[in-house]
Amino acid sequence: MNRGVLADARSSAMPRDGRQTRRRCDARAVRRAWAFGACLGLGACAGYRPLPLAEPPVARLADLRVPASSLPASAPATHRFDASDGLDVTEVAMLAVADNPELRRLRDDLGVAQAQAFAAGLLPDPQLTAEKDRPTSRQPGLTRAFTLGLGYDLGNLLTRPARVAAANGSAREVHLSLLWNEWQTVARARQLFDRIDALQAQARRLRGERDALAPLQPVIERALAAGDLTWDGAGNGLRAATDVAARLADVERRASQADHDLHDLLGLDATVALHLVGAPYRIDPTDHGIDAALATMTRRRPDLRALQAGYAAQEAKLRAAILAQFPAITLGFARARDTGDVYTSGFQVALSLPLFDRNRGNIAIEAATRRRLHDDYAARVLAARNDIDRLLHDMRSYRDERPALLKNARELARARDAAERSYRAGLIDWPTYLAIRAGSLAADNDLAALEQNAHEQAIALDTLVGGAWPQTPEPSSP
Numbered sequence: 228m229n230r231g232v233l234a235d236a237r238s239s240a241m242p243r244d245g246r247q248t249r250r251r252c253d254a255r256a257v258r259r260a261w262a263f264g265a266c267l268g269l270g271a272c273a274g275y276r277p278l279p280l281a282e283p284p285v286a287r288l289a290d291l292r293v294p295a296s297s298l299p300a301s302a303p304a305t306h307r308f309d310a311s312d313g314l315d316v317t318e319v320a321m322l323a324v325a326d327n328p329e330l331r332r333l334r335d336d337l338g339v340a341q342a343q344a345f346a347a348g349l350l351p352d353p354q355l356t357a358e359k360d361r362p363t364s365r366q367p368g369l370t371r372a373f374t375l376g377l378g379y380d381l382g383n384l385l386t387r388p389a390r391v392a393a394a395n396g397s398a399r400e401v402h403l404s405l406l407w408n409e410w411q412t413v414a415r416a417r418q419l420f421d422r423i424d425a426l427q428a429q430a431r432r433l434r435g436e437r438d439a440l441a442p443l444q445p446v447i448e449r450a451l452a453a454g455d456l457t458w459d460g461a462g463n464g465l466r467a468a469t470d471v472a473a474r475l476a477d478v479e480r481r482a483s484q485a486d487h488d489l490h491d492l493l494g495l496d497a498t499v500a501l502h503l504v505g506a507p508y509r510i511d512p513t514d515h516g517i518d519a520a521l522a523t524m525t526r527r528r529p530d531l532r533a534l535q536a537g538y539a540a541q542e543a544k545l546r547a548a549i550l551a552q553f554p555a556i557t558l559g560f561a562r563a564r565d566t567g568d569v570y571t572s573g574f575q576v577a578l579s580l581p582l583f584d585r586n587r588g589n590i591a592i593e594a595a596t597r598r599r600l601h602d603d604y605a606a607r608v609l610a611a612r613n614d615i616d617r618l619l620h621d622m623r624s625y626r627d628e629r630p631a632l633l634k635n636a637r638e639l640a641r642a643r644d645a646a647e648r649s650y651r652a653g654l655i656d657w658p659t660y661l662a663i664r665a666g667s668l669a670a671d672n673d674l675a676a677l678e679q680n681a682h683e684q685a686i687a688l689d690t691l692v693g694g695a696w697p698q699t700p701e702p703s704s705p
Contacts, residue, residue, distance in 0.1 A: 293318075293325045313504035316420045319493070320508075323416040324409050326494035333405045340394075340401040347394035351383045354559075362566045372566045378559030378575075382551075389547035396540025403533035410529060412492065414690040418683045419489045421507040425679040426482035429672070433475040436668055439647075440468045443657055467661050471668070509682065510689050517619065520692035525608065527693035534604045541600050545593040552586040555579040611691065618688040625681040632674045639667040 293308040308318050324330065356376040362369040447464045490497050525531045557577040564570050646663040649655045 291322065291326075293321045313502040315503075315505035316417055316508045319420050319489070319503070320413045320416045322493050323412050327412050327492055328494050330405070330408060330412060331494075333401075333408055337398070337401045337405055340398040344391070344394035344398040347387075347390045350387075351380055353377060353379045360566065368568070369566045370564075370568045372564055374561060374563040376559055376561040378557055380555070380557050382553075382555030382557070382579075385553065386547045386550045389543045389550060393540045393543035393547060396536050396543060399536040400533045400540060403529040403536055407529035407533060410690055410693075414686050415492055416489070417508040417686050419485055419492065420503060421682050421686070422485045422679065423482060423489065423503060424507045425675060425682075426478055426485060429478045429675050430475060430482060432668075432671055432675075433471055433478060436664070437468065437471050437475060439664070440471060440661075443661070444468060446657065463658060464661055467665060474672075507682065508686065510685050512622070512685060512688050512692070514619075517615070517688070517692055521612070521615065524611065524692055528611070528691075531604075531607060531611070534600070534607055538597070538600045538604060541593065541597045545590070545597055548586055548589045548593045552581060552590065554581055615688065615691050618684055618691065621684050622681065622688060625677060625684070629674075629677060629681070632670070632677055636667070636670040636674045639663070639670045643667040 291308070291310055306317050306321075308321055310318065314322070354377070356374070356378070358374040360372040362371070443464060486501065487497060489501065490499065493501075495501075520527070525535075555578070559575045559577070560573075561575065562570075562572050642663050643666075646655060646660050650657065650660040
């Protein structure tokens with residue numbers, strides 16, 4: 228008797244209840260496999276929480292709390308933020324870093340980059356498949372068939388280290404870009420504080436000049452009415468007060484604009500009154516200090532370090548693209564039963580054949596992107612050095628020009644005071660008095676403008692070279 232007949236005999240000799248019990252067990256195995264997969268998936272699912280849009284509330288300055296650690300600069304760690312007694316320049320910088328709307332958006336970008344780095348480090352999930360077939364013919368001896376399979380993509384593991392390195396590099400790039408924007412925000416806050424302080428000083432000077440010229444107006448008007456003065460002769464006197472009023476209005480408009488710019492930088496509503504106290508931020512970079520900072524600029528400036536991190540991330544992306552050209556392998560194991568009640572177990576291997584694509588397109592894209600980032604970094608370093616050289620030239624020009632302007636302003640101030648005493652004593656006429664006052668006012672305005680420009684340029688130069696900024700460590704990988 229052949230083996231096929233023996234197998235049929237054994238099959239026919241098997242009790243019907245035993246076969247039904249075995250089928251029920253197999254059906255339960257299929258259901259359990261699906262239930263197990265569903266439990267694993269549902270157990271790891273995240274919940275959904277709505278985040279409705281809302282208009283930002285109008286914050287009260289007295290309610291703001293800002294930690295000293297929010298300032299990425301060389302400020303005292305013990306500097307306490309207290310808006311109840313006004314805001315000094317350090318508190319303004321702290322508030323700008325903490326509440327600037329653009330920095331908030333960049334921090335959200337950092338959260339996205341860190342989430343992407345987290346996602347890149349996750350292992351791919353295995354795939355569980357289950358299939359059940361029901362015979363449609365009514366032949367005797369047929370039973371329901373099923374297939375259970377478990378597969379895993381090994382190709383994903385091959386490129387995982389490079390993808391993780393690329394994602395972590397991108398997260399570091401976003402972190403350092405955020406730090407650079409914080410540096411610039413602090414510098415901008417210091418510049419606006421200095422500008423408002425300088426414009427307020429100019430406004431006080433112009434108001435004093437306006438008050439000093441006010442008594443001359445009735446004198447000129449009486450001389451015109453009496454016929455002792457022609458309109459041509461009174462023109463300079465009448466224009467003096469008008470010019471001062473026009474300059475005062477212009478300075479007040481510029482001060483208002485600077486105040487609104489500071490509100491925008493701090494993320495505050497324009498109706499919130501800012502009481503600025505204390506002296507502005509002052510720094511005078513020396514040539515020796517700048518040369519020392521330039522030597523380590525590429526290791527200190529966050530924007531250049533961000534480009535370095537982005538380039539390292541792109542190197543990893545190129546490596547991942549090269550690794551992806553190799554055949555993708557998927558391994559799987561299966562357990563099955565056909566409609567003839569025959570059980571089988573086995574495994575399968577799926578292998579892609581790199582005949583046409585071979586990921587050459589992605590490799591070319593990543594290589595070209597790396598070249599662009601390489602050139603971007605060289606261009607940024609060159610532009611940074613040129614910007615620093617330009618600011619250095621401006622700073623030296625201000626230093627050379629200031630002594631002469633200061634001397635001229637002091638001499639004209641003494642002449643103005645002497646002319647005022649002489650005019651009150653009747654020793655000089657009012658046109659001469661007005662001419663001396665106008666010269667003193669012009670000298671004071673020129674000196675104030677130069678000093679304001681010099682202070683703002685010094686802050687910008689200090690930021691560009693990273694001279695007074697601490698070395699920040701590399702952010703940790705997510």
